[in-house]
Amino acid sequence: MLTYAEKIRELSAQLLREDKVDMVIGFRKGSLPMSNEPCMVKNPGDADKLVWDSNCGVNLASYLTDRKERIGIIAKGCDSRNINTHIIENKIKREQLTIIGVPCTGMIDKRKVSNSVDFDIIEVIEEADKVIVKGAGSEQTFDKKEVLRKNCEVCIHPNPVVYDEMVAEKVDINQDVDRYADVREVEEMDSDDRWQYFEDLLSNCIRCYACRNACPLCYCPTCFVDESQPQWLGKSTNATDTRGFHFLRAYHCAGRCTDCGSCETVCPMGINMRAFTKKLEKDCLENFEWQAGLNTEQRPPLDSFNPSDPDAFVK
Amino acid sequence: MKGQTEMKIIKIKKEAWGQGLEKLQSEFRLFGPVADKDGFEFKELAQGQLPVMDLGNTRLSAKSTVYPQTQVMFNYTLDESKEDHHIMKEVDLNGQPQAVIGLRPCDAASFQLVKRNFDNPEYPDPFWVRPYEQSTFVGLACDNPSPTCFCTSVGGGPYSENGLDVLLSREGEVILAKVITEKGEALAKAAGWDTDADENVFDERRDAAEKKITAKINSDQLKGKNANDLFSAPIWEDIAFACLNCGTCTYSCPTCWCFDIQDEVKGTEGKRMRNWDSCMYPLFTLEGSGHNPRPVKEMRVRQRFMHKLKYYPDKYDSDVQCVGCGRCIDLCPVNIDIRDVCETMNNYKPLKSES
């Protein structure tokens, strides 16, 4: 991991020095264990601040939306797919970007780690594939794969699909992972159980919209939940309104979601709202053989029209 | 202080604790920390339910016990066959008295800070003031502060009594209760807690707990700075870059008080309510004309920190509008840390100008 960070610093400083970009978007070290802060670096001398470890789960493509500068951006697998989606959707131009690709070994689920130890965490160290968690007078070691985010456990695109530079050799991909066990489990429930499942899932949502704001797909200048003239959705903690938000947001992401997990990573309440987007991701794969953001040539299935579509209703 | 009583310390054994709470429930609505999925939050306690007293602070603050995320203020009917149609009727604010059990001293102090806003002599806000006045605050001292607790640098402390009617300190199964106000005394009496403790360990435990606090902020230079200098300082782009404008910091903060008033009508029956709002949201300042005076996130982030660390202390001639609970630090998904921002503001020196 260290070498990743060193390489990132070197490449970033070089891009800035040679005036190939106006800024580099990456991560700097956070003030808490298991937290890094997205940042931009404008001077080659500041490239030293850039870090890389397993706490870079926030999707940096979100920070590109409508920017006009020439930008260097650090991109793991999922970020790169969202960069492609941004390019297709005219949120950024490929010519503006120098993509520094990071072959990803998965990101840590901070909540999983905190819930697995019974002390206050003071420091977390990564050594090879081990995660060492330290508190005052206590220490516990995990295999990194035990504490990965759920989406990272089943990721089949950890290597950037588009890049100009790579910080290391591509990583091996585990292709036989069962990506949709969790979705099937919900699909197999009868309707009462499923209703209950979603009701429980959202019961403590505070409608802060962190999930939406962290999502690179949610860039609408005015989100439907913020429409106020007329108002589309109630603003209280009413359960129907909360569901309305989640269902609609998920459908807006259908065919575009890369399962980067940013939404789930940022939720202050620990809600697994990926249950919605993942189902749609699965449907897109099964119905349209589609995975989002793998290239810039094809538009997502739900925003393209094909005259030879087999379904009569679209004609 | 008003309602202050001669200091008294009571010993409450395990059985007496549960029995006392149950007794209280005939008179009070009780609120306390209860498990909620992988965290725990302040909720109304069901009959016989005990508050969680052996974990750290709740994920969200205790402000919801007086100021819930959604609060109905008025009801009305649009049914013209009714005599009082189209007339707003204030909800009954004279409900049962309530007691908030197990809130931490930081949350207790927060009520004193937001009181300046809701209970000002010119416009007292009955929807906050009434529930507040009907509340008895039974705090729980913190013997194991979390690494992000910095109450001691904002005028509080793990054993601070500010804003509390009773302060509890736990040792194993035994709870010691320091009765601070008349309200607290009445509550202890109603619960039947009356065994005098033989010794006062509060001072000792306070000193030990305070020593465990490692986090802090420095705001000593902020008072002397010019608000406009800070406002136009070239620090905000960098501070705000990562911010998602998610509002988590403000929703979880005990001292954030902003709300938005909404009407909802179902059939002919309507209600007017207020919901928490946040300066982090673009909609917060969007005007009817479509103009938005804070159109970009940098301005919104600046507003949050300037309000807490500069405008509030200047306006009320007080310390910062923060009780050091550390929630915004723990919960911010992109690790924007008020300690660092305060440090940057505190150290900021404007370039020398001629004037």
Ligand code: SF4
């Ligand atoms: S989802 Fe995949 S590409 Fe994204 S961080 Fe996890 S492992 Fe890496």
Ligand code: SF4
């Ligand atoms: S981030 Fe979590 S709490 Fe906030 S709106 Fe999304 S699901 Fe709800």
Ligand code: SF4
């Ligand atoms: S919690 Fe963090 S990201 Fe969210 S609005 Fe507050 S500062 Fe910004």
Ligand code: SF4
């Ligand atoms: S600003 Fe942060 S630390 Fe201060 S009271 Fe609010 S949530 Fe707690």
